[in-house]
Amino acid sequence: MNLFQHLSLLALLVLAAGFLSLTEISLAGARKIKLKLLAEAGDERALKVMQLQAQSAEFFAASQIGLNTVAILGGILGEGALRPYFTAWLSFFYSGPGIDTIAFALSFLFVTILFILFSDLMPKRLAMIAPERIAVAMIGPVQIFIRLCRPFSWALNLVANLLFRLFGVETTREDRITFDEISAIVEAGAQAGVLQKQEQHFIENVFELESRGVSSAMTMRDNVVFFNLDETEDGIRKKIANYPLSKFPVCDGVIDRVIGYVDTRDILVRLLNKQSVFQLNESSIRTALIVPDALTLSELLDRFRATKETFAVVINEYALVVGVITLSDIMLTVMGNWGGALDEDKQVMQRDDGSWLVDGSTPASDMKRMLDLKALPEEENYETAAGFMMYMLRKVPKPTDSVEYEGMRFEVVDVDHYRIDQLLVKRVPSDPSQL
Known part of the structure; x- marks a missing residue:
């Protein structure tokens, strides 16, 4: 074969590897929620993608067979086809004893860069941009490829499953969505401008009804x-x-x-x-x-x-x-406070010096959010800011009683018949001389 034929065959191998990389990442990254929406809109291909995700072992085995086979063939073909041309090109500058080794290294480097760029890096980045759309578009050819590789993938999965059982590895995927994941999605939507800040608070507060x-x-x-x-x-x-x-x-x-x-x-x-x-x-x-x-x-x-x-x-x-x-x-x-932030509700007010006045009846979750605290200790034992102080103090509170937590000092300001009316919260300086 001449150079054009070799390069054409090499290009086909690169495209085949790129197709496998594209489909592998898109099928792994496609979110079930979006696929369900596509299926409800009448796209039957989305249902096929979800079925394939549920039984993904066969596809991944076939994908690895294809990727490794194409990579090996590409290396053999590229090295054998390009080395003579690199040798001829190098002979214009150098004709020493190591010319074959240098030509081999250049042909190997060329083929490696070609596969990394067009068969791995670019397809995977494209797949991460729109995984659901690409997975739905590619599901037909993927199913044909899986059928072709079924005997080999069945044997590989058999060995893999035996090894997983031997080492006690659980292979069942858990699709349970937690509140933290939903909260992270909502926060990402707010940061992207899809949701307003007040709408984010509404959604988070609805989920908090289950725990409050x-x-x-x-x-x-x-x-x-x-x-x-x-x-x-x-x-x-x-x-x-x-x-x-x-x-x-x-x-x-x-x-x-x-x-x-x-x-x-x-x-x-x-x-x-x-x-x-x-x-x-x-x-x-x-x-x-x-x-x-x-x-x-x-x-x-x-x-x-x-x-x-x-x-x-x-x-x-x-x-x-x-x-x-x-x-x-x-x-x-x-x-919350309709049309305004929580601090306008007079339950948590930030003062000019950066400290906060917190009403004792403020829900602990609201105080945590306003003070930007990730968590409070043993939150299941109290509901309000006053309850937090009672739990931390371990005694009947009186004015000037204080506790420190996560770099903040919580001080009792006002007590009415043993009930904490108001707290003063301020950050504790890391430098003691600033106290």
Whole structure:
């Protein structure tokens, strides 16, 4: 064969190796979510790609057979075909005893660079740009190639599986998607401008409903406004005027004896119908949903959906009321402060000197996000910033008590009846002289 024929055959081998590299990376990198979307749009090739991913051992065996065979043939062909031409070219400059060795090295280097550039580097970079689109486009030729290599790939996989069993290696791919992976995707979308920052918070907060307890969003016991069963007309009027709430628990003397609750809309209807507004009886008191404080916000949302209620009284293991919570409280947990950042909610405020004032009732997850902390110690043991301090201090808090964590000092600023109202958080300088 002449030089043109040798180069043409070498080019075909390079293209064959490039095709195998392109398909190998695209099939490995194609994401199932995008493939499912393509399949739902009517592209049957996407289903074939997903089936091949589920049984990928046969394809990878065939791919390696093809790549190694082509690489060996390319090396043999390239070295044998190009060395005489490199020898003739070198003879114009050098005619010593090592001319054949130099020609061999140059032909080997030329063929190696050719395969690396056009059969490995460029195809793989192209495959990483759009793996799903390339995998779908190439699935037909890939299936034909797999059939051709099936006897050899079956034998290779048999040996490989025996070795995996011998060394106890698990070969089953785990496709479970975790919250951290979804959060990373959402964050990447926000950084790319696909999602707004507020939308990123919404999505993350929705997933946090599964881990956050009801106590992180409820109105605490000390702040619950309730009607006594024998509440006077004047007392009911003042509470409705002073506390713009839509629902008030009704209790028999003390908050732990909950009878039910009153919806102020019922009172408005009575007022419009010119009926007695302030009679607390069976007709005006609704049955309250009682839930344990061990529930997560996601579980409470299911309870609200099942009972068609939007108000619940939260009790602890001793049947004592620890707070009340509404559907609106859960929605506010998801939305945060609508239209603004979390620090505008006055729960976490950054001061001019770089320190933060944190309300004790701030959910621990919100405080962690605002302070840019990756994690808090033993987060399952508390729900709020105050709970974090109580857990870290291991004692009843008092003003000026402080703890240090991850280069930050958390100091108790205000305490009301053993309850932490506010924290001061500031970074600890690495240089002690700056303290």
